[in-house]
Amino acid sequence: MRLLIAGAALCLASAASAQVYRCGNKYSSTPCPGGREVDTSPQVSQQNSNVATTTLYLCQSYDGGKFWTREHCAQRNALVDRMESVPAGLPFEQQVELAKGQRDSSQVLTAPPAQATYTDSSQPSKASECTALDARIRYLDQLARAGGTAAYMDWIANERKQARDRQFRLHC
Known part of the structure; x- marks a missing residue:
């Protein structure tokens, strides 16, 4: 019984450290051309931390302009484009810079991987x-x-x- 538990713990430990790669619309444990490594570490929840956060809204006005605000976009007659959580004790300009950084890093993660081009030399006769x-x-x-x-x-x-x-x- 102890041997079985030790084996299960070893399997879980090796699975936790395994690398995962995104290959197009599929995920694999082996690298692929044009694939990206995916971070599979557990997300750290800010709900349990003692750091107070506030939400910044990236609003899009009806004429197409975008701006950051602490108030909900509806209060400024605009549409919500994005919401970001930032530390509450910072000046507004620093909060905006942090929010922009979070937005940019999430856009990199959600961007589709570069498509590999394949040339088909077998043209139909x-x-x-x-x-x-x-x-x-x-x-x-x-x-x-x-x-x-x-x-x-x-x-x-x-x-x-x-x-x-x-x-x-x-x-x-």
């Missing part, structure tokens, strides 16, 4: 594209024979014309 276009035209002809609304028939005619134009450009 002319013969395979001609065959695919011929099958597409046959399918569109079947749809047209089945009938439908005027808008649907116009769509079919447009798609068929585009496929025939592509065939002409390829000299199929």
Whole structure:
């Protein structure tokens, strides 16, 4: 029994120190090209701390301008763009600088990772594209024979014309 508990504790300790990477829309324990390391450490809650905080609001006025305030944006006839918690005992200018820093760091975290570009060297051959276009035209002809609304028939005619134009450009 003690051996089982010790093994579970060892697994939990190794899992807690494992690195996590964001690869596009997926997460992985191994690094990937263009991936970013994700901080999986537990968030520190400010509710239990003795530091008094206040909320700053980044407001957007109806004419598009943005400004920071301690009051809710509705009191200044504006829309709330963002809210940031900052220490209460600082001058307003310092609170704004801290709030801007928090906003900038969160934008870096929420920004999508850089997309890796892949070049596909396996371009479809002319013969395979001609065959695919011929099958597409046959399918569109079947749809047209089945009938439908005027808008649907116009769509079919447009798609068929585009496929025939592509065939002409390829000299199929």
